[in-house]
Structure formats: structure tokens, C-alpha cells
Amino acid sequence: MERLGAIERAIHELGKLPGIGPKTAERLTHYLLTADRSQVVALTDALRALKEAVRPCRQCFNPTEEELCRICRDPHRDSSVVCVVEQPRDLMALERTGTYRGLYHVLQGRLAPLENIGPEQLTIDALLERVRRGGIQEVIMATNPTLEGDGTALYISNLLANSGVRITRLARGIPSGGVLEFANTQMLADALEGRRAF
Amino acid sequence: MSEKALALVVRAIDWSETSRIATLWTRELGKVRALAKGGRRLGSNFESALDLLTVCRIVLLRKSSGSLDLLTEAQVVERFPRLRIDLAAFYAGCYIAELLADWTEDDDPHPKIFDEACAALRVLGDPPRATGLRLARFELVLLEELGYRPVFDRCAVCAAGVADNAAAAFSPSVGGMVCAKCRPGRRDSRPLGPNTRRAFQALAESDDAWRRDWPLAVQKELRLLLGEYVTYVRGRRPRLLGYVEKLSLPGHRGTPADSGGGDREPPSGQREDQAR
Ligand SMILES: [Zn+2]
Ligand SMILES: [Zn+2]
Numbered sequence: 001m002e003r004l005g006a007i008e009r010a011i012h013e014l015g016k017l018p019g020i021g022p023k024t025a026e027r028l029t030h031y032l033l034t035a036d037r038s039q040v041v042a043l044t045d046a047l048r049a050l051k052e053a054v055r056p057c058r059q060c061f062n063p064t065e066e067e068l069c070r071i072c073r074d075p076h077r078d079s080s081v082v083c084v085v086e087q088p089r090d091l092m093a094l095e096r097t098g099t100y101r102g103l104y105h106v107l108q109g110r111l112a113p114l115e116n117i118g119p120e121q122l123t124i125d126a127l128l129e130r131v132r133r134g135g136i137q138e139v140i141m142a143t144n145p146t147l148e149g150d151g152t153a154l155y156i157s158n159l160l161a162n163s164g165v166r167i168t169r170l171a172r173g174i175p176s177g178g179v180l181e182f183a184n185t186q187m188l189a190d191a192l193e194g195r196r197a198f
Numbered sequence: 199m200s201e202k203a204l205a206l207v208v209r210a211i212d213w214s215e216t217s218r219i220a221t222l223w224t225r226e227l228g229k230v231r232a233l234a235k236g237g238r239r240l241g242s243n244f245e246s247a248l249d250l251l252t253v254c255r256i257v258l259l260r261k262s263s264g265s266l267d268l269l270t271e272a273q274v275v276e277r278f279p280r281l282r283i284d285l286a287a288f289y290a291g292c293y294i295a296e297l298l299a300d301w302t303e304d305d306d307p308h309p310k311i312f313d314e315a316c317a318a319l320r321v322l323g324d325p326p327r328a329t330g331l332r333l334a335r336f337e338l339v340l341l342e343e344l345g346y347r348p349v350f351d352r353c354a355v356c357a358a359g360v361a362d363n364a365a366a367a368f369s370p371s372v373g374g375m376v377c378a379k380c381r382p383g384r385r386d387s388r389p390l391g392p393n394t395r396r397a398f399q400a401l402a403e404s405d406d407a408w409r410r411d412w413p414l415a416v417q418k419e420l421r422l423l424l425g426e427y428v429t430y431v432r433g434r435r436p437r438l439l440g441y442v443e444k445l446s447l448p449g450h451r452g453t454p455a456d457s458g459g460g461d462r463e464p465p466s467g468q469r470e471d472q473a474r
Contacts, residue, residue: 114250114295114299148250150282151281
């Protein structure tokens with residue numbers, strides 16, 4: 001295959017981004033070609049930092065540039081409640097509701113037996129370890145209400161069944177089969193408010 | 199051309215920010231793959247119908263060969279709530295999805311397989327001890343429909359009758375029971391107890407024999423042999439079989455010690471911890 005030139009490469013890479021079709025990728029590339037050098041350098045620096053400086057929080061696996069993320073470091077948050085989500089984006093959606101004051105645990109996915117994703121690919125062991133260390137009174141299962149999300153919550157709640165911790169599940173303000181990321185803020189706030197014992 | 203069908207979602211993968219590709223096992227058209235634009239958005243016209251193991255009424259825009267069909271409508275008809283509260287049923291349901299998604303051909307309708315899959319998904323986990331047997335009934339109907347019904351009423355090699363209590367074996371490669379005379383040299387054969395043989399026959403012939411209280415040893419042997427047969431016929435071991443073999447045994451409590459991770463053995467000591 002012929003090696004791609006710089007312009008084609010930029011179009012190709014930009015075109016891989018979600019929501020960007022070939023036309024948009026081309027437009028962006030031509031914009032960057034004519035833009036200030038400093039602007040383009042700032043962009044590439046920002047992108048590189050994303051990969052080099054950001055890592056999962058040591059405690060909750062939320063992306064951060066520190067050892068502990070902003071939420072885990074906040075002394076005003078209630079560290080006795082942990083809300084378990086599939087991805088950082090779900091955490092951000094819940095944070096936008098402004099109603100939740102506890103901490104989080106990001107699983108980095110969900111059990112998907114058909115895609116070969118088992119418990120060992122997720123951060124479940126770390127969650128169990130957090131619970132074992134003590135201080136947690138309630139674990140809120142906020143995995144997506146899809147079959148796989150529910151299966152994941154079921155799996156974890158079985159593991160925690162004898163831990164003495166209260167296990168709750170988000171109420172169904174979110175329709176079954178739906179995805180947290182795309183739920184509106186009110187829907188999520190309602191779901192948090194009406195959580196119930198698992 | 200637009201077609202309507204009743205479909206079971208056996209696989210759904212995210213395709214882009216907003217769309218999904220669903221593998222749908224339909225009653226009318228067999229297995230089809232379709233692109234659902236907007237399939238990831240809450241409140242889209244798909245109404246979250248594309249969640250795994252949901253039955254939905256769909257409208258499909260069939261494309262010419264080579265390109266994906268387009269899903270234009272999907273409305274939830276039925277969900278199976280037990281799969282969300284019983285871990286064994288969850289894995290058993292995934293196993294059904296795997297067999298339907300990966301084994302069957304596209305556009306080859308078998309209404310009987312569709313009905314049987316839904317019937318199984320409806321009752322998996324009720325009672326919990328019968329999960330493995332209910333699954334076995336599904337597998338036997340699937341095998342029969344695909345033309346692989348295992349032979350249990352005679353020797354699959356010499357066709358001679360085998361007395362009820364006579365020694366017999368099961369060989370995946372000959373497709374069923376082999377008599378004592380034909381067994382030597384069949385390296386894939388395993389002993390087949392008379393009760394297991396009866397259980398196989400009953401499960402293949404009746405749709406409620408799985409409710410009977412078959413002894414644990416029979417259930418274990420039956421699951422083992424059926425797993426080997428399905429693996430042989432399909433040409434590779436189903437991914438979910440490891441879960442199914444562990445979870446569908448009576449006495450499971452849906453605890454992780456029972457579910458393990460596929461073929462992995464659970465960490466030692468965990469089982470005892472859970473039981474206490
Ligand atoms: Zn954190
Ligand atoms: Zn024979």
C-alpha cells in the first residue's frame with residue numbers, strides 16, 4: 001500500500017473520531033493547515049497530555065492526573081457511600097445531577113460473556129478490596145439497566161452479599177435497555193433519589 | 199423491500215456514537231443482521247428494544263446481498279426478568295444467545311427454534327435447580343431442527359437395540375449411543391448410564407420432562423455429554439459452556455464461587471466462605 005501523505009493521514013485519523021464523517025475530517029484538516037502554528041501545537045500537546053498525564057484514580061479508577069481524583073480527594077464527600085458505574089462518562093452524567101455527595105467506583109466496562117469480557121477484565125477485585133478495608137456502608141449499583149449491566153450488578157451484589165454493606169440499585173427512572181450516558185439530567189436525578197435495596 | 203418480523207436480540211454491538219448493529223433471530227426470517235441508526239439513544243424510536251435477549255416487533259428494510267439490512271422500527275414485546283435476578287439464568291440466557299448468533303445460518307427460518315428459545319428464556323431459573331435441564335431441552339430442540347438429533351433408541355453405529363440396563367456409551371462423532379460391541383476403538387466415547395439415557399430421551403421427546411427431579415449424577419453426566427456433542431457438531435467449544443456447566447448444577451446459589459470465570463476454577467476456599 002502506498003504511504004499516505006501528511007494531509008491524507010490527518011484526514012484519516014480525524015475521520016476515526018466519533019461523530020466525524022469524511023467530509024468533516026477533510027474540513028478540519030484544511031482548517032488546521034491554515035491555522036496558526038501555535039494553535040495546532042497547543043492541540044497536539046493537549047492530545048498527548050491526555051494519554052501521558054491522565055491515568056485511572058488509584059481508588060475509584062476515574063481518570064485523573066493525580067494519584068487520587070478530584071472526587072476522592074474532596075473532604076466534603078461522604079466516603080461511606082460508593083456508587084458503582086460502568087464508565088467515567090456515567091460518573092460525569094451522575095455528577096451533573098448535583099445531588100450525589102458520595103464517592104464512585106468505575107468498573108471500566110460491564111460483564112459481557114458473549115464478547116469475552118469477564119470479571120477479571122473489570123475493577124471488581126479493587127472494589128471488593130475497598131469494601132473489605134471498611135468504612136463503606138452503602139454500595140449503589142449504577143450500572144446501565146441493560147441485560148449486561150444488570151448481570152454485572154447482580155454478580156457484584158452476590159459477591160458483597162455477606163459483607164454487611166447495604167447494596168442498592170438505581171431506581172428505574174431510566175428505561176430498561178437504556179444507557180446512562182444518554183439519559184437526561186432529571187431522569188438521572190430521579191433514579192438516584194428513588195434507589196432501593198437490591 | 200420492507201418486512202415485519204418478531205425478533206429476539208441475540209447480539210448488539212455499538213457501531214458508532216449513536217448506532218448499533220444487531221443480530222436478530224426472527225421467527226419469520228431466521229437470523230438477520232441489521233443496522234439500527236440512533237439505536238443507542240434513549241427515547242429513540244427503538245425504545246431500548248435492542249437490549250440483549252429482548253423480544254421485539256421489528257420492521258426491516260432488506261438490502262441487496264452484501265450490505266446490511268436497515269432496522270427502521272423495533273418495539274419491545276417481551277423481556278425476561280428472571281435473567282436479571284438469577285446469575286445462572288443470566289449465563290444460561292447468554293449461552294442461548296451465543297448458540298443462536300454463532301451457530302445458525304442467516305436467513306434460514308425455524309419458527310420452532312424461535313418459540314423454544316423464548317419458552318426457555320421465560321422459565322430459566324424457575325426452579326433454580328432445573329436451569330441445566332431446561333437448557334438441555336432447548337439444545338435438543340435446536341439440534342433436532344438443525345438436523346443433528348442425537349440417537350438414543352438404538353446403537354448409532356450398528357442400529358441394534360440396546361437393552362434398558364445394558365452397558366452403553368455416547369460418542370459425539372457417531373452422533374449418539376454406541377453399544378458395547380461397537381464401542382472399542384471409539385476414542386471420543388464416554389460411558390452413558392441407563393438413567394442418563396432415559397433423561398436424554400425424555401428431554402428430546404417432551405417439553406416438560408425437564409421439570410422432573412432427575413438425580414444430580416444424571417444431570418451432571420447429561421450436561422457433560424451434551425456439551426461435548428454440541429462442541430463436536432459446532433466445530434468449536436461454545437464460549438459460555440464453562441459457565442453453563444458450573445452454574446446449571448443443582449445447589450448453585452448464583453454466587454461467584456459457582457460462576458467462576460469461564461473455564462477457570464474458582465479461587466480455593468471461596469466456596470466455603472460463601473456457604474457460611
Ligand atoms: Zn477517585
Ligand atoms: Zn452397535
